[in-house]
Amino acid sequence: MKPRKVNDMVIRFANVNGTGSASANDMFAKAVFRMGIPVSPKNIFPSNIQGLPTWFEMRISEKGYLGRRAEIDLMVGVNPATLIQDIASIHPGGYLVYDSSKLHHTEHVREDIHYIGIPMMQMCMEHYDDPRQQQLFKNIVYVGALVALLNMEMEVVKNIVRELFATKEKLIPPNFKALYLGFDYAKNNYDCPIGVCVKRINKIGDKIMMEGNAAIAIGAVYGGATVMAWYPITPSTSVAKAYETYCKKLRIEPESGKKKYAFLQAEDELAAIGMVIGAAWNGARAFTATSGPGISLMSEFIGLAYFAEIPAVIVNVQRGGPSTGMPTRTQQPDILSTAYASHGDTKHMLLFPRSPAECFEMAAQAFDLADRFQTPVFIMSDLDLGMNNHLSPPLKWDDSRKYDIGKLMSAEDLEIKEFGRYLDVDGDGICYRTIPGTHPTKGAFFTRGTSRNEYAKYTENGEDYVSMVNRILKKWETAKNYVPGPEFYQKSSKSTQGIIFFGTTTDAALEAIDILKEQGIEFDSMRVRAFPFNQEVKDFIHAHEEVFVVEQNRDAQFRSLLINELELNPAKLTPVLNYDGMPITANFITQLITKKVAVS
Amino acid sequence: MTYLKPSFRHPALPKNKVGFTKVDYEGAISTLCAGCGHDSISGAIVQACFELSIEPHKIAKISGIGCSSKTPTYFLNNSHGFNSVHGRMPSITTGANMANRDLIYLGISGDGDTASIGMGQFVHAMRRNLNLVYIVMNNGCYGLTKGQDSATADFGSVSKAGKSPSPFPAIDLAGLAMEMGVTFAARSFSGDKQQLIPLIKAAMSHTGFAIIDCISPCVTFNNNQGSTKSYDFVRDHIEATSELDFVPERKEITVQYEEGRTINVTLHDGSFVHLRKLAPNWDPTNRRIAMDGLQQAKNKGEIITGLIYIDPDSKCLHEILDTVKTPLNSLKEADLCPGSEALEVINAGMR
Numbered sequence: 011m012k013p014r015k016v017n018d019m020v021i022r023f024a025n026v027n028g029t030g031s032a033s034a035n036d037m038f039a040k041a042v043f044r045m046g047i048p049v050s051p052k053n054i055f056p057s058n059i060q061g062l063p064t065w066f067e068m069r070i071s072e073k074g075y076l077g078r079r080a081e082i083d084l085m086v087g088v089n090p091a092t093l094i095q096d097i098a099s100i101h102p103g104g105y106l107v108y109d110s111s112k113l114h115h116t117e118h119v120r121e122d123i124h125y126i127g128i129p130m131m132q133m134c135m136e137h138y139d140d141p142r143q144q145q146l147f148k149n150i151v152y153v154g155a156l157v158a159l160l161n162m163e164m165e166v167v168k169n170i171v172r173e174l175f176a177t178k179e180k181l182i183p184p185n186f187k188a189l190y191l192g193f194d195y196a197k198n199n200y201d202c203p204i205g206v207c208v209k210r211i212n213k214i215g216d217k218i219m220m221e222g223n224a225a226i227a228i229g230a231v232y233g234g235a236t237v238m239a240w241y242p243i244t245p246s247t248s249v250a251k252a253y254e255t256y257c258k259k260l261r262i263e264p265e266s267g268k269k270k271y272a273f274l275q276a277e278d279e280l281a282a283i284g285m286v287i288g289a290a291w292n293g294a295r296a297f298t299a300t301s302g303p304g305i306s307l308m309s310e311f312i313g314l315a316y317f318a319e320i321p322a323v324i325v326n327v328q329r330g331g332p333s334t335g336m337p338t339r340t341q342q343p344d345i346l347s348t349a350y351a352s353h354g355d356t357k358h359m360l361l362f363p364r365s366p367a368e369c370f371e372m373a374a375q376a377f378d379l380a381d382r383f384q385t386p387v388f389i390m391s392d393l394d395l396g397m398n399n400h401l402s403p404p405l406k407w408d409d410s411r412k413y414d415i416g417k418l419m420s421a422e423d424l425e426i427k428e429f430g431r432y433l434d435v436d437g438d439g440i441c442y443r444t445i446p447g448t449h450p451t452k453g454a455f456f457t458r459g460t461s462r463n464e465y466a467k468y469t470e471n472g473e474d475y476v477s478m479v480n481r482i483l484k485k486w487e488t489a490k491n492y493v494p495g496p497e498f499y500q501k502s503s504k505s506t507q508g509i510i511f512f513g514t515t516t517d518a519a520l521e522a523i524d525i526l527k528e529q530g531i532e533f534d535s536m537r538v539r540a541f542p543f544n545q546e547v548k549d550f551i552h553a554h555e556e557v558f559v560v561e562q563n564r565d566a567q568f569r570s571l572l573i574n575e576l577e578l579n580p581a582k583l584t585p586v587l588n589y590d591g592m593p594i595t596a597n598f599i600t601q602l603i604t605k606k607v608a609v610s
Numbered sequence: 611m612t613y614l615k616p617s618f619r620h621p622a623l624p625k626n627k628v629g630f631t632k633v634d635y636e637g638a639i640s641t642l643c644a645g646c647g648h649d650s651i652s653g654a655i656v657q658a659c660f661e662l663s664i665e666p667h668k669i670a671k672i673s674g675i676g677c678s679s680k681t682p683t684y685f686l687n688n689s690h691g692f693n694s695v696h697g698r699m700p701s702i703t704t705g706a707n708m709a710n711r712d713l714i715y716l717g718i719s720g721d722g723d724t725a726s727i728g729m730g731q732f733v734h735a736m737r738r739n740l741n742l743v744y745i746v747m748n749n750g751c752y753g754l755t756k757g758q759d760s761a762t763a764d765f766g767s768v769s770k771a772g773k774s775p776s777p778f779p780a781i782d783l784a785g786l787a788m789e790m791g792v793t794f795a796a797r798s799f800s801g802d803k804q805q806l807i808p809l810i811k812a813a814m815s816h817t818g819f820a821i822i823d824c825i826s827p828c829v830t831f832n833n834n835q836g837s838t839k840s841y842d843f844v845r846d847h848i849e850a851t852s853e854l855d856f857v858p859e860r861k862e863i864t865v866q867y868e869e870g871r872t873i874n875v876t877l878h879d880g881s882f883v884h885l886r887k888l889a890p891n892w893d894p895t896n897r898r899i900a901m902d903g904l905q906q907a908k909n910k911g912e913i914i915t916g917l918i919y920i921d922p923d924s925k926c927l928h929e930i931l932d933t934v935k936t937p938l939n940s941l942k943e944a945d946l947c948p949g950s951e952a953l954e955v956i957n958a959g960m961r
Contacts, residue, residue, distance in 0.1 A: 044961075218960035228956060234946040236938040237708045239701075256956075260948040268934040270941055272708040276701070277734040284694070284701025284731070285708065291692060292670070293939035294709030314695055404957040407950045413943055445939065446670040446690035446706070447713050451634075454667060456683060456691040468683070 017047050017072035019083040019206040021156075024096040025149075026089050028060030034149030035066040037174070038156060039399065041167045042070055043219050045210045050076040050517070052398045052593060057244065057338045063092045074213060076401055077518030078593040083206050086152055088130065093118060105204060107152060107159070126200055128155045133191045138184070147188040154192025161203035163210065164193065218366070218404050222395035223299075225366035226325055227252035228405060229373025230297055231260055234413050235323070237296035239274040239285035241304065244337050245393035246327035249299035250275075279304040283311040283322065290321040291457060293418070293445035295377045297323035302331045302344045305351060312386050313352025314459045319432075319441070319482070321380035321416075325373070325389045327396040330591045339591025340393035342513060345567035348388050349541055355479060359387045359489060360541040362512040363395065366402040368539075372494070374407075378414040383489050384443060392562075394514045394593045417442045424452040431455040431466040432478065439484030486542055493540035496547050499523070505532045508554035509603075512538045512568065514593060515560045521596035522560075522603070529600075531607060533558075541571065548576050551583075558603055560586040562594055615639040627663035635660045637685040647800030647826030647841075648678055648747045652685045654803050655716070655745075658810035659686065662858065664714060670706055671716045674699040674728060677754050677828075678720030678747035686716075697728025700735035703742050704927070710937040711928045714814055715741065721748045725761040725781045736790045739818040741926035743810070746783055746821065747800070749828035750839035757831030768836030775836070782908070783823040784918055788901050793924035794820035795900070797915045799844055800827070804853075805916060808883075811856035812917065817878040818924035825913065849907060851892045851916035852885040875922050885917065894920050 025031035032053070039051040050069045056062040069079050081101040087093050087108045094117060097106060102122040108114070110127025130151045134144040157164050167189060175181040196202060227249050230238070240250040254273050261270040272289075276282035282298045289296035300308065305326055315322045330336030331343045350357055359379060361372040372389055380387040419429060419442050429452060432441050444453035455466040461475045462468055469475070499520065511519040516537055523533050536550045551557055551572070559569040566585035573580050586602050588594040615638060623631040635656045640649050659669065666688035673679035675696035682691045694702045699717050707715050724732050724746050735742065750763040757771035762783065766775040784797045794816045798806045806824065813820035825844055827833050833840045838847075852873075858881040875895060876882040885894065893899045900919040907914040934941075 216957075218957050220960040228953075232947050232953070234941075234943065236941060236946065237705060239705065260952060261946070263934045266934065268932050270934050270938070270945060272928075272931055272933055272938060274704070274708070274931075277730055280698065281701040281704070281731055281734065284698045285705035287694075288672075288692075288702035288705025288707075289709040289939075290705070291702070292706040292709035292713075294705075296705060296709070310695055311698065404960075405953050407947075407953045409950050444690070445710075447667050447710060450665050450667045451688055454688050454690050456693065458693040459695065460693070 014203065015083065015206045016209050017070060017211065019070050020079050020081060021068045021070070021084045021086065022082045022096070022099075023066040023086040024089045024092050025064050025066065026091070027056060027058060027062050027064040029149070030146040031064070031066070031149045033174070034153050036399070037167065037170050038153050039068055040170050040219070041162060042068070042208060043214065043401070044166050044170070045163060045208060046212045046214045047072060047208055047210075048074045048076060048213050048401055050078070050398075050401060052078060052394065054592070055338050063089050070208060072211060072213060075517070075521045075596070077521050078595045080595050080597065086156070088148070088152065097123070103205070105206070107155060109148070124204070126159065126196070126204070128152060128192060128195055130192070133195070134188070137187065137191065143184065147184065150185055150188035151192035154189035155196040156192075157189070158193045158196035158202045159200065159204050161207040161209070164189070214401070216404050217401050219399045219401050220366045221248065221397060221399055222363065222366050222369040222391050223248040223327065223397060224252040225369035225402075225405065226299070226373040226389060226391065228256055229370040230323070230377075231256050232370070232407055233295065233374035233377040235295045235297050235377060236270065237272045237274070237285065237289035237294050238298070239276050239282040239296070240298050241276050241279045241282045241300070243279075243301050243304050245329050245397045246299040246301050246304070246325060248397065249325055249327065279307040280311065283308040283324070286322050286324070287311060287315050287320050290380070291445070295323075295381070297325065297377075299325035299327065301327050301329050302347070303334070305344055305348055309352045312358070313354060313356055315386045316352065316356045316358065316482075317354070318457050318459055319384040319443070320457070321384055322386040323376045323380050323389070324386055325391065328390065328392040336591045338393070340514070340593055341562050341589055341591060342390070342392055342515070343563040343567070343589070345390070345561070345563070345571055348390065349571055357486065357542075359383065359385065359493060360390050361387065361494065362390050362539055364513055364516040364537065366400050367405055369395065370405045375494070379489070379492060381416040382414050382492065383440060383485055384416065385485070390513060392514050416440070419444050419448070419453060421449045424449045429453050430464045432462065432464045432481070434481050434484070438488045439481050439486070440488065490542045490544040493542065493544070495544055496539060496550065497537040498550070499535045499537075503534050503550070503553045505534045506555040507533050508550060508557040509533045509535045509560060510538060510551075510557055510572070511535070511560040515562060518594045518596045518599055519560050522599035525596055525600045526603065529604070531604070543572065543575055551576065551578060556584060557582060558584050558586050560594070560599055562588050564589045626660055628665050630660070630666065632656065632660045634666055634688055635686055637687045638683050640681070640684040642677060642680070643830045645829040646677070647749060647828070648681050649684065650800040650803065651745065651747055651806065651824055651826055652681050654806040654810055655685050657803070658807050658814065661807070662811055662814060664814070668712070669714045669716055671718065672699050672703045672706065673718040674720070674723035676720040676723050676752070678718055679723060681747065682718055697723050697726070698731055699723070700728065700731035700740070700742075704735060704738070704740055707740055707742065707927070709939040711741070711933070712937050715743065717742050717744045719744065719746050721746060721750060721760040721762040721783075722752050725783060733786070733790050736787060736792050736819045736821070738927045739793055739924060739930065741817055741928065742819055743813040744819065744821045745810075746823050747826045748783065748823055748839070749826050749832055750837070751828050751832040753828045753831055757828070764838040767838040768834065769832045770834045771831055782904075783821065785901075785904050785908075787821045787823075788897065788904065788919060792821055792919070793818040793921040795918040796821070797823045797825070797913070797918060799825045799848060799915055801841060801845070802915070805850065808854050808856040809917060811858075812854070812877070812883045812920075815856070815858070815877045815879055815881045816920065816924065818921070818926045844913060847911060847913050849889070849912040849914055851889045851894070851903065851914055851918060852887045854886070854917055855884040857882050857884050875920055877922055883917065883920065894918060895922065
């Protein structure tokens with residue numbers, strides 16, 4: 011018999027959406043996580059509520075590689091509509107776990123894979139009367155079978171069931187029953203464990219597993235956001251939902267039971283960003299969450315906030331574009347449209363988180379940056395990071411941390427200092443602001459999207475305009491030293507070749523670098539964490555002869571941004587582009603890079 | 611060109627209860643056309659705020675884009691102002707109001723800004739009963755782009771720019787507001803300060819969305835023969851529902867009127883509106899009667915003005931959302947940040 015692959019596999023579940031498979035699959039992923047094994051689950055779902063194919067893909071990697079890997083070792087194929095393509099996608103030597111309640115056709119037969127039939131539906135029909143339960147427990151039956159087939163710890167799975175139904179205890183026994191139906195059938199009919207299996211190790215430490223969207227929401231709660239205005243759009247909706255959930259737990263005034271936040275579902279994205287800008291103008295920390303189409307709709311207002319210098323935090327959970335594009339698939343396609351959102355000369359601060367821990371940290375930090383620089387700040391997440399569970403360092407908060415509210419004048423300040431809303435008193439391009447209601451006779455000014463002078467008076471004078479827009483650019487220069495700098499994965503530059511990546515390309519890129527190293531090609535690497543790019547980003551590019559820029563869009567937008575902002579020779583930057591809507595893989599990166607290295 | 615307004619004022623100018631003179635409520639000199647109805651409305655706002663003795667910094671004035679939306683520069687210099695984006699004043703004001711519930715929000719819009727590009731935000735702010743005084747300076751045309759018909763131009767009305775009469779029916783903003791369930795609806799005329807000033811005062815004391823649809827003739831582009839928004843036409847067709855006084859803080863009413871012809875509506879803050887009915891059977895606290903009255907006037911070709919409807923028990927957005935009494939913008943880290951211990955609990959739930 012072939013040696014078993016332990017703690018290193020890709021499992022894919024092929025389901026029909028709306029059948030309860032998601033919670034069973036999550037349960038399975040969590041069990042692997044609790045056995046101390048690094049795991050990265052990814053939901054591949056349709057833009058639909060019920061009846062269409064949906065997949066759940068899970069990479070299990072003892073080495074801790076969390077990027078997607080395309081080669082499927084085990085397929086749980088329970089959606090008849092996609093079974094032929096699901097079988098075709100199994101890696102040679104892999105396994106198909108299928109529902110053997112019905113006879114299968116000859117086109118389902120492949121000589122190079124293993125078949126494990128479990129009569130899931132048949133057993134459910136025999137053991138449950140309610141048709142809804144017959145459907146739901148089918149999912150639990152295959153989880154039970156996998157526990158046997160992969161040599162998992164049943165007690166771990168049972169504990170998850172207990173926690174899940176802690177408030178609905180009567181559901182626990184029927185779930186256990188379903189688990190054992192699958193488990194016993196697999197044990198009695200197959201040689202367990204099969205050629206791929208898991209084994210408890212200790213590679214998790216204090217890590218957590220959560221979705222990026224929830225982490226951003228918690229970051230906003232910790233960062234002091236009191237106004238959240240939003241309009242539903244996949245894949246950002248769960249940011250709003252999580253913000254409300256955590257506020258209900260953490261932001262209720264104990265004496266009165268009243269809310270220390272305002273949560274508003276707006277009539278559209280235009281209103282959502284308007285509410286954020288209005289709240290921030292009036293001194294509250296406010297944010298919205300949206301995706302590419304929402305950014306397009308918000309663009310006019312984003313220009314206002316930029317020009318009138320009003321803070322705003324905008325979460326862009328990116329998805330496949332343009333237009334409605336692939337609304338339930340991942341991409342990084344809004345780099346340019348967000349960086350330069352709105353008409354006229356504008357550019358905006360972008361933060362690129364790679365993990366839930368960083369989503370949390372950057373969300374909290376975004377409010378400080380927005381207040382400090384009186385400008386919109388964008389958190390550039392994507393569907394993969396936002397809606398999938400990710401293994402992540404725990405969320406951290408330093409209790410001595412103070413909010414940086416920037417240059418905000420109080421009534422006392424106004425008594426002793428001259429106020430001109432757009433006077434650059436400190437020479438850093440950032441002016442002092444006041445909020446309504448501060449002082450009865452001092453500090454009032456008129457905010458407008460039209461050109462104005464240093465005292466906020468309307469002007470069409472060209473000199474005043476030029477000095478105003480140049481001063482805003484000075485602010486941009488100042489910001490370079492405030493935004494998070496890049497992360498390097500080598501102590502010092504060793505190679506003539508470099509790789510640049512950001513956000514969710516990181517996991518795959520780091521794995522690719524390891525693979526390339528094994529092949530004898532050494533790369534220095536840099537993860538960019540923010541725009542504007544600071545000196546370190548520039549230096550890294552200048553220190554290397556050739557630089558690969560890995561990203562998930564067709565037009566190499568991040569590369570364009572680097573070239574444009576750092577005035578680079580385009581020939582120096584080679585794009586590595588994945589844009590099929592699936593998270594990028596290490597193999598994809600290595601194949602493209604080795605091909606290009608071989609050519610040059 | 612710069613317009614400078616002389617700053618000298620007579621030292622003996624009367625002061626209101628909070629120690630401010632009327633000058634403290636004025637703004638920069640208007641750059642609108644001479645005779646513009648909007649300037650009269652600005653004057654009424656100044657007078658109303660002075661008489662109400664509101665400290666100027668307790669008001670925020672917010673507008674969209676257009677001639678109407680330029681006016682906040684021309685009143686309340688000591689209040690923060692925000693001239694935002696076309697048709698989006700309601701969303702800016704919603705956010706501002708969420709940040710600080712203690713200020714009075716004065717939203718200024720026009721008929722283009724409200725009835726066309728801003729229709730969506732207008733109706734949704736009303737639906738949420740945002741605590742806002744929403745004044746529409748309604749002249750039936752786009753003045754700043756030289757007189758195109760707006761969506762409130764009446765069917766058959768001829769503007770100076772348009773050779774042919776308007777082929778579309780007008781959107782009646784007060785009627786629409788009633789349909790949307792607004793909690794305070796009024797219509798007035800820029801040329802009738804007697805009526806407009808108490809209406810603005812009552813709107814400012816109302817808790818919730820208060821719309822004043824104020825017909826304000828455009829002297830340059832829509833004051834010609836054939837226009838239904840000209841000074842002459844409006845004066846000839848105006849019909850008031852009532853005469854009203856706004857009475858702050860439960861002052862005693864000294865003037866007596868004929869039995870059955872007066873109504874007192876008490877507002878949240880204890881002030882009340884005292885109405886002398888002119889239209890028979892008009893009850894401004896009865897939505898159905900008010901809507902019927904509006905429709906009847908429309909059929910007769912009359913422009914009904916005055917307080918059309920008020921819900922004295924109105925609950926504003928903050929009350930609906932159940933937010934804390936402290937303005938959200940004054941909460942600090944200690945109030946807002948749950949701290950590391952709570953975060954550890956969250957982390958534990960993710961393992």
